[in-house]
Amino acid sequence: MIAKADxxxxxxxxxxxxxxxxSYDIFGSPAFVIDGETFWGDDRLEEGLAWAAGRYELQTLNHDEKD
Known part of the structure; x- marks a missing residue:
């Protein structure tokens, strides 16, 4: 494992x-980039997931309206 890591x-x-x-201006860890929106820090994980879920729901709604 050490040989592979090195x-x-x-x-x-x-x-x-x-x-x-x-390129995303990330300067720490953990950081999450979702559709161009950056969430930095473990305490922002839930916000990032909510953002992603909201973006998915919005995309689904927009797709359904076109049908």
């Missing part, structure tokens, strides 16, 4: 994930 593939993945986080 391998080139793991380092490449870490760099890619760090670059992605920086």
């Amino acid at each position: 391998g080139a593939r793991a380092h490449e993945r870490l760099k890619a994930e760090t670059d992605a986080a920086c």
Whole structure:
């Protein structure tokens, strides 16, 4: 496990994930980005989930109105 964690593939993945986080202006962990809205910190997890559920419900409603 330690050899894998210290391998080139793991380092490449870490760099890619760090670059992605920086592109969202994430500066700490945990952070969640949902449809461009950032929720930072474990105490915001429930808000992030509620946001995601609301976005899903809105998308479902918009889809149903087109039918």
